[in-house]
Amino acid sequence: MTNVANTKEAFVNAARQYMCKAVISAVPDIAPYDGHLHVKMFNVREMTDFFQRCSEFESSYDDGLNGVREKALMIVDQDGKPMFYPDSREDLEFLADLPSKVLAAVQDHFFLINGDAGLKKQLQDAKNS
Structure with a gap:
């Protein structure tokens, strides 16, 4: 039992360093809108809420605007709001x-940030800070 507790404690301690700061990323390659639209890496709760809201839209x-509603949920400002x-x-x-x-780029970048590439970026940023 102690080994499980130690393993859990080690994981929790390691994970907390990556959880302390939100990952906000500007959507690239959408001139002339570059630097104005951002997406956020969602945690599990936020992603669950996102998919639940998308289901409610359907x-x-x-x-015919459900796809636009989904993009509205994805777009944040540079502070993540x-x-x-x-x-x-x-x-x-x-x-x-x-x-x-523009909205296609938002969607692509949202799922990039919330996929493996986003997690790798978060790990890299945490190591550099």
Whole structure:
């Protein structure tokens, strides 16, 4: 039992150094919008909430904007705070009028950051700080 407790304690201590700071990343290659749109690495709770909200969109709306609602959940400012809200018609209309390449880049970068590449970046950044 002690070995399990020691293993758990070692993992928790090692993991905490990477959990202390949010990873916020600017979405690249979307000129002239570069540097204005960011995505955040989600923790397990945030990712679960994200997928739950996306599921709710599918069952609640039939206006063709569910993909835009999902992108609204992905976009944050440089401090990690949401910039757009999926329940705001004004926000949805604005996002829907952007070039499709912009929202595609947001989605690609969101899943890049929240996949293996994002975790590797977080580990590297933690080692460098």
